[in-house]
Amino acid sequence: MALELFLEGDPIADTKAPTDVPIGERWSERKFRGKLVNPANRRKMTIIVVGTGLAGGAAAATLAEAGYKVKSFWFQDSPRRAHSIAAQGGINAAKNYRNDGDSVHRLFYDTVKGGDFRSREDNVHRLAEISTQIIDQCVAQGVPFAREYGGLLDNRSFGGAQVSRTFYARGQTGQQLLIGAYQAFERQVAAGNIETHSRTEMLDLVVVDGKARGIVVRDLVTGEVTTHVADVVVLGTGGYSNVYYLSTNAKGSNTTAIWRAHKRGAYFANPCYTQIHPTCIPVSGDYQSKLTLMSESLRNDGRVWVPKERGDSRPPQDIPEDERDYYLERKYPAFGNLVPRDIASRQAKNVCDEGRGVGPGGLGVYLDFAEAIQRLGRKAVEAKYGNLFDMYARITGEDPYSAPMRIYPAVHYTMGGLWVDYDLQSTIPGLFVIGEANFSDHGANRLGASALMQGLSDGYFVLPNTITDYLSAGPFEKVPADHPAIVEAEAGVKAQVEKFLSINGTRTVASFHRELGRLVWDYCGMERTAEGLRKALDRIPELRKEFWTNVKVAGDAHTFNQNLEHAARVADFIELAELMCIDALHREESCGGHFRAESQTPEGEALRNDEEFAYVAAWGWTPEGEPPVLHREALEYEYVHLAQRSYK
C-alpha cells in the first residue's frame, strides 16, 4: 500500500447502540436510555435543518410538531422540489402483507447481504424495524399508494429480494412520499413552528467550542451572505452522484453542505461507495446534461438480453429467440433479472465490453417487454409502467411497446457520506446528518427501494428521538453575531465568491465539471484498478489548479447568479473526487458497487477481503497538499454470517 496516500488515524467506533441487549431490543433500549427534553424547554431551542427532501422535510416537520423552533433551508424555489421527488419505483417495508415469508429479520438480512457486508448491523436492524411504521405514517398523511381491488395496499418486487415488500405509487413513489412530508412541513409553517429560507444555500458550518452552532448561507436571489445560529444543526442535503457530471440526480444535487462540514471536522465515510444503476437511458450526445433512470421495477417484467453474436446489427425484432442471450437469467437462475444493481450493472458492462452491446457506440443492452405484453396484455403493462414508457418514448423518440428499450448503467446513488453514529450524529458534536447525506445503512451497495425507507426512517423516527439526548444539555449559550468563528466563516465564503468572479479565465464551469465527471467515471466508476485510480489522482490536482486559475464565471455577486452557484459546487466536487479515488485505491478488495478488477472470483464476481477490509473508512480532512487521515470503524457481524454473496 502506498502510504503517502493517507495517514493512519485512531480507530473510531459507535458508542451509542446498546450492544448489551439483543439486536431486536437495541432501538427501544436506546430510546429509553437517551435523555429527553421537556416540552417547555423545547420551545427555547432552535434547530437548523438544511434540506427539505424526504429526510430533511420529515425531520423538520416532526421536530416542529414536537415543539422545537425549526429553521429550514433549501436551494430550490420550493421545499417540494427536493431531489427525492424524482424517486420512481418504491419503498420497502417488512409488512408481510403478502404472507410470503417476509419479516423484520428478513429485511434486515437482505439489506446487510445486499450491502455486501459493509454496513453496521445495528443501524440496519433499526431501519427494518421502523420500515413498517413509515407506511402507516404515509398512509395517514394521504399518500396515495397503489391499491388492489379490495382496497388494500399492493406490493411489487425489487432487486436483491425474493419477497414482495415494495410499496409504490405508480412510477412516482418519491413524489408522493415527498408531497406527504412537504404537506406536514407546510402545516408546521402555518403553525409558526418552521421559519423558511427558500433559494438559500449553506456554504459553511459554524463550529464554536467544538460544537456545531450554525451555518453560513448565501441568499441565491440577492447574493447576501449571512449566518444563522442554533442549538444544533441537521444536514439532510442528499447525495453527491453529480461528481460524475452525468448521473440520474437532479442538476442541483451537490456535495457542498457535507463537504464543507467535512472541512470543519466531520469525517467522510466510504466516499468511493457509489451505486451505478443498471437501467438508465443511454447517452445520446455531448450536450447531454443528465441521465434518466428507468425504474428498477421494470425488471419485474422486462427481460434483459443482448445478441449472442458480437457485432450483430439486426434490429431486435429480427433476432430469433435462440440467438439472444438473456444473460442475467442464464447466470443467476435464482434471481434472474432481479439480481442486485451492482451485479446487473457490471454484467451489462461486461457484455458491452465483449462487443455485444446494442445501439449507438454499442453501449446498451435490451430491456424487453414483448413477453410481458403477451402474457399480461398491453393494458396491464400500461397500467403498471405507463409513465415510464411515455418518458422513454419522449426522450428517445422510440416506442418501447413495439421494440425493446435500450438501457445502460448510470451513476445513481452514493452510499458514502458523512460518518454518523447510531444517533446519526457526526464526529462534530451537535451536527447530525440524515438521509443520503450520511453513510449509514447501505454498506457497499444499496438495495432498490431502500433509500426512501432510510430517508423517512431517519427524518420521521430516528433523528427526532436521538437528538433529544444531545439537546437535553441545552439550550446552549448564545453565540454573538461577532463571534470570531462567525466572522471567519463569513469572510471565507465572501472571499470565495469574489475569487470566482475575479479569475475571468477561458473555460466554463460546466466544461470543468464535464471533464471531472468523465475522469471519475472512467477511473472510479463501474470498475476500478490501481493503475487507473493513480492516473485519476495525478490528473485531479492538475484539474483543480486549472479550475482555480482559468475558470470563467459570469455575472456578479449581488444578483441571482446560477453560474456562480455551479462554480462553488464544482470546486467542492473536485476536492471530493480526489478523496473518492484515494478511498477506492486504498480499498484493495471488491465489495458491492466498489469493484476492483484485481479482486474478483473466477466467475468475475466481486471478491471481498474480510480479513483486511471489514471496516468503514472514515476520512478526516487535512489542508490541501497533505494526505487525509484514515479512521477505521471495525464492522462486526453478530447476527448475519459473513459470506460470499450469491444470487445464483
Added chain:
Amino acid sequence: MQLTLRVWRQPSPQVKGKMANYHLTDVSEDMSFLEMLDVLNEQLILDGEDPIAFDHDCREGICGSCGLMINGIAHGPEQTTTCQLHMRSFSDGDTIDIEPWRSGGFPVVKDLVVDRSAFDRIISAGGFISAPTGTAPDAHATPVPKVDADAAFDAATCIGCGACVAACPNGSAMLFTAAKVTHLGLLPQGQPERDSRVVKMVAQQDAEDFGGCTNIGECSAVCPKGISMETISRLNHDLLGALRANAVPAS
C-alpha cells in the same frame, strides 16, 4: 438545425425587461429544450455575456421547477414539461419565443425565473392531513376503494409547476388548488378536515395575486400531468357544501 431564439431578458424585478435575439446553429433534434439553452448559455458565458436564468432541477418532468412560455404556450407545443420537450418538436429555421410565466401571482425574479411561493402558501393554508408523526394506525386499518385511490392519485400527480396559472387568461390558480382539494378529499383520511381545507385554501388563493376562475379550461389543456377540470367542479362542490355547513377557517 438552425434556430432563432427571442428570449425575455430582465436582470431583476426592479428593471424593465425586453426580448433579445440569439442565433443557434448545430442544434440536434435529440437535445432537450433545456439542453439547447445550456448550449446557448455556455456560448454567452464565453462571450462575456450574462447567461439566461431559468429554473430547472430534475429534468425528468417531476420536480415542477422548469416552466417556460414557448411561442406563447406554457411548456411549449407538447403536453409535457419544458425539460421533457425535445428539439425534434421544432424544425430547422424556426424562430422560438421564450418567456417566463406571466401572472400577478408569480413575480419575475430574473429573466425566465419567477417566484411561485404563493403555491406553498396555498398548501400551507390547508393542503394537508393533520397526522402528527407516530400517531398513525396500521396502514391496512382503513381500506380505500381502488377507484377512489386511483382518482386521488390522478389529482396528486400535480407537480406545482404553475403552467395552469400561466396559461389562464385570468391568471387563476384554481386547477392547482383543486388538484390538492381533490386528492385529499377523496381519501377517507382526508375527511375530517375536508370542509375547512377547501375554505382556507380558496381564501389563501384569493389573498394572493391570482385571478378568478371562469372555467375556460386553458389550464387543463397545458397541464403536463393532465389534471382534469373535474377537480375544479369538485372543489366548487366542496366549497359550496362547506360554506353551507358554515365551515369557518379555524384561525
